[in-house]
Amino acid sequence: MADYTFGSVVTLAFDDAVDWQARLFRAAGMNDEDARLSGHHLVVADARGVYSHGIMRTPTYIEKITEGGIDPAARPEVVRGKGPTVLVDGHNAMGQVAAQFATDRAIELAKEFGSSTVSVTGSNHLGTAAYWVEQAAAADMVGFCWTINGNNIMAPWGGIDARLGNNPFGISAPCLTRPAVTLDMATSVAARGKIAMAMRTGSPIPEDWAYDKDGHPTTDAEAGFHGTVQPSGGYKGYGLTFMNAIVSALLNGSAFGDDIGDFFENPTQVQNTGHLLQFIDIDAIDDAEQFKTRMDAAVAYLKESPRRDEVEEIFVPGEIEARKYESQLAAGIEYPTEVIDELIALGDSLGVAAPTSTNQGAHR
């Protein structure tokens, strides 16, 4: 559950934001379809309030494309397979392009075989897992997405050396009258970006966010930044992140450990990221309408639980994000001025004009 406080903001209409990002990606060498997909993916994350995975990452993606770390013209393809079980080679495409190709295959194959297993290699950071598994839910399927994260920031339990990512995964299932229930979680307590933010502002961090270089919990953001992130749930989160790496990356020979390129710091390095999608067509197991009716009832049952005194509402996974998405889709997406300014400057260097609505910000 993301929480952000912005200073000055610029509000962009959803479609304007997608169009702008698509033009940036096209200018960097992607075809129209891939550019629109990449832009849409990032803007959806922003609209859901998951700004850490939104257009603030566009400059990093475009730098990787420009410097050779990502191939904007790559076409993913199925390179091995057996019925509903296939291996996709992304050929170093944008992670979103490889993941969309894999998602389309996963839906097709699950329709034919009742379920599907799509393993992806030769990919890059796929953005939010939610975006892919919610396509399963929209097709009356239950979707699982596992992925290795391109940065080693977590130590094995008892260790002090960063040898694992906080590998995220997503699971989604549709309801009848409510938004899909979607869990999209990383396996650390807090994102490393939050620790970096605290370091920049000189704030202390909660003692369960990070370990220092010697493996001891620390409230000093700088010590935590130079140490490792704490796994969510202690050794359970460590176990889960390693299993995620196994099923997403080791399964198909994608990069693991020292072979993983840092997403942010080395734009020329090919990442060779791996993912795993597992989709289940609900109708193969039970009537999808009946399932979705049960989902509505289960969500209501949890939301109607008596609450702690200070709690106003109980949420199910993905509900806060879905509500934010609906509201920002209608009213426009609020962006921090700094993020917009950086993208305007990037656009200037690529000959891409910003939407006129960026002029409304306090900074102009």
Add this chain to the structure above:
Amino acid sequence: MADYTFGSVVTLAFDDAVDWQARLFRAAGMNDEDARLSGHHLVVADARGVYSHGIMRTPTYIEKITEGGIDPAARPEVVRGKGPTVLVDGHNAMGQVAAQFATDRAIELAKEFGSSTVSVTGSNHLGTAAYWVEQAAAADMVGFCWTINGNNIMAPWGGIDARLGNNPFGISAPCLTRPAVTLDMATSVAARGKIAMAMRTGSPIPEDWAYDKDGHPTTDAEAGFHGTVQPSGGYKGYGLTFMNAIVSALLNGSAFGDDIGDFFENPTQVQNTGHLLQFIDIDAIDDAEQFKTRMDAAVAYLKESPRRDEVEEIFVPGEIEARKYESQLAAGIEYPTEVIDELIALGDSLGVAAPTSTNQGAHR
């Protein structure tokens, strides 16, 4: 990672323990194969050091069989399916019997289709998830097992009413020269049994184990026992346990929420537990030998990480249990005398003799 300290102990040879439990289950009405499977499952858990899921549960299982909560003669069957995706109805068999039937189907189907999805309804508590997913690993597959837990002990995040189990799941993958890497975790910080144990001994509990009736963290074991367990990783564990309930139980219409029978407290009530198995035949994605070679290297890489000063060895998921299993398979399994005494008394009531090795305990 289980930790137990026993008072007086009785050591049983692995085979003697299995044979004894099998005879108890046969006396309760199961056929020879099902009885041996049930006994083997429980003794393997003990040998791995996971005593909470071992033969200390035999009296509860047998009471459920005797009182009508479990049908010892039920034959699970495939009732719906499409290629590698099937629904199994356990017809209220022992959870282990339904899960073994499902596991056999999952392996067969994954061999044929590269991967398989087996949803199970009409089942009971399936014991440890590890037992099922390790059969996948032994067949050169990666296995996932999701299951709802038959007791509501966790509140939705922000709530105070127990409306969810600490639903466990397991994932396993094989290595070349090492034991399979196996994560088997419940979604609470601590098992409720540990809170019950602390209440009995009058000990305080760590403040991250339980909430009291008002939803506040408590170190008072009795207040925690009458409250709810804390999810592992806070709201992430809550999200994970609900997703687990969705994919294992809601998917196929098994019991959820108020419909779930308590495993321990109502022996006449049919549980209607649901499970989900997802197996992937490694050879469908990449050569299994190469995968297992990568697994060996990945495990070594994590174990070789520099450690915190006080840590002697880094473990991967399931490694402590695998080591314990090897040692207790060779030297016999150490049981608390109370557990053995209860089973001897149960055997007396069923006309089942205890192994002669139970005579070696300090209690005779």
